[in-house]
Amino acid sequence: MVSDIILDIEGTICPISFVKDVLFPYFLRQLPALLDQYQYPLLEDVSDPVKTILLKFPRDKTAARDSLYSHIKALVDNDVKDPVLKELQGLVWAKGYHEGTIKAPLYEDAIQGMYTWSTRKDKKVYIYSSGSVQAQKLLLQYVRGINEPEAAPGKDLNGLVSGYFDTTNAGPKIQPTSYSKIAETINTSPDECLFLSDNPKEVAAALEAGMQSYLVVRPGNAPVESAPAAKISTFAQLDL
């Protein structure tokens, strides 16, 4: 029996292309002006939330504006799941979401699954993504069905979610201990948890921690030769 459904975001409930072609370019467009606000080397200022995040990057990178820019750009270009980058991205994306420039296209079956499971007494829905918890909440606050026009009124799905996990509060997604920690945090036995992700290494880690798991295959995802679990291409295939 599955009591807790834990969802990955990119490649599972929304297309990878939304992250690569919309979110990352938006962040890189805002980055130069954001860094230009400060004097270098960056000095501690607890009253400034952006500066507080920037100061978590390696000290040698924060000595000059251009070295900091190059460091952050390289992390984005190489899709490094760096927790400090993810924290900064969440803060920058907030502007785009709140201004209406960004709206997240979610697969219709994922939206339907989240509604169906979260309204059942015996099930709860959680998110576990490399994106920061702030970025997860924003993404789910401004949702459109993938087949709806971009101008469609946004839906806020946060009411369907019982908890959010990222690499800061749970740990890296390819480590089994992160999944054990999530199960412990939500007070559930791992075998009652179902983790859905597009990443075979994440699926393998969840299985090793004793969770149930499927590999989610969506258009545009990287091809997977040997999957550690059965594959699904829509949440409608699940009979929970």
Ligand SMILES: CSCCC(=O)C(=O)COP(=O)(O)O
């Ligand atoms: C939820 S924030 C945008 C996506 C992102 O930055 C990311 O790294 C997504 O990784 P995931 O673990 O959801 O595949």
Ligand SMILES: [Mg+2]
């Ligand atoms: Mg993913």
